[in-house]
Amino acid sequence: MFPWLTALIAWPLVGAAVVGLGALGRSRTGSANAGTGLARPVALGFSLVEVALLVGAFLAFDTSAAAEHQLAETHAWIPQIGTSYAVAVDGVGLLLVALSVVLVPLVLLAAWNEQGRDEVRLRRFVGLVLLLQAFMVAVFSARDVFLFYVLFEAMLIPAYFLIGGFGHGAGRRQAAVKFLMFSLGGGLIMLAAVIALYFLAVGAGVDPRQAFLVDELVGVNLGTVAERLMFAGFFIAFAIKAPMVPVHSWLPDVAGNATPGTSTLLICVLDKVGTFGMLTLCLPLFPEASRWAAPFVIALAVISVLYGAVMAIMQTDLLRLVGWTSVSHFGFIILGIFTFTPLGTAGSSFMMLNHGLATGALFLVAGFLVARHPERSQRITDYRGLRSVTPVLAGTFLVAGLATLSLPGLATFVSEIMVLVGAFGGSPAGSAAWTVAAIPGVVLAAVYVLLTYQKIFTGAPAKGLEALPDLRARERIVAAPLVAGLLVLGLVPGLALTYVDAPAQQSATTIAVDDPAADAAQMGSDK
16 A cells, blocks of 8 residues: 555655755855745645645545544554554544645745745745645654654744744744743653653553554553643643643744744644644543543633634734634634534534634735735734725635634534534533633624724725735635635535544544443433
8 A cells, every 4th residue: 555644744855855955946156046946836846746645645545434543554663662653544634634735835825925035045944844744744644652742842843943034023033932932841741741651551561562552552541640640741732732821822922923824834734733632642542531621621722712812802913813813713622622522523623624724814815915015014003995905805805704703604614613512512511601601702703803804904095005916816826725615615514524523423432431421321321
């Protein structure tokens, strides 16, 4: 069988090496500006071949067994400590791999003119984007806990340099350091839990040569106290990445200082590692601890929904506003995961994909808008009346914004409704009340989206903005797939739900094993 996942991981690494090492675009004189036309199209070409490989992976994936981890490869990596190169995906993992693969060529196209004509700087930028893509595909495929941890930390390297080295804000370096410190802090806590998990698993009888494989660790009795401590170690790292209140403050700073393309990859894809880790590691490895922590996690999730939405309304910086919307939306995703219902979990899995499409579109279109301003201003008050000046840009921004507020007919509506309905019937104590408390977040989303649209696009055009160009062909090519995805998955959600329903059902079954409340309910239904 062809190693689809390895190919999807290795190909962007090859592309990063080609453009990053300067194998292309150098003249005999070695001028920094020579060959500027090559790095961009070569990187784009590598990313489009990656899309073709993704199509092959989808064709090889059996949707009738979407709960099973397929396209699997396992090879000994460091046998002395029992870790392996083990990759495989279920339906949820495959959709997140797809999100990673599809967004990269769109980001490269969107950033076509951002880095000027310095060939060395340009090669570094596109090389880091391809390197980040390889790590994102790998982390969503990893089925070895140690491998997952290594990738979890390795992603910080290209992300840090993309924020601090290529951002546009005055505080980009501070934002990069803040992002790194938060992520490294969570990662170190997670590392302690990973090491403890290995020794406890071996002590429980797991073969030391396979003691990091996720499939070998599921169902191992770790002891109540130890399981809860290890759950906390994993969860804190994932909550930082997610981002979840109160460990979220790095995200608005990154959104306001990184390029829109970098923010798209970090917030729309890389941050899904947090919620993906909660779903695929915390719940199956630590089911008792997950049930124990669920009321607390649900409360924080709802606080994130409301706090993120209120802070978005208060923003004067457009890109920071988009960043705050993600704090709110990740709260919905976590809410669905920790109410342990098949419907809520499927909704959260679907929402991870939809959030990437909607917020990615909003970031990139906002970037197109900022790039048109004579001073590249991100202040919302510096814009007005652009609906008559740039109607296509205004319409695209409106569609992305309506998707962000979950308008019926768009994909985000389906996933958000699934989360709320599923969470309302969740088993953790008080989940119904917390779900009701989260509903105002939907109304607040309408406030920050529609107010922002009104301020920027309605009324008479602001002075100096009367002749701004509308979206160009390249920019329309970037926006079109994202808008199309939101419309198609909103009208035919089954195209994606086919991949997430079975994993969600399996997750709910796993978390209910040995749950006394679930056993009592089952006995009652049997009678």
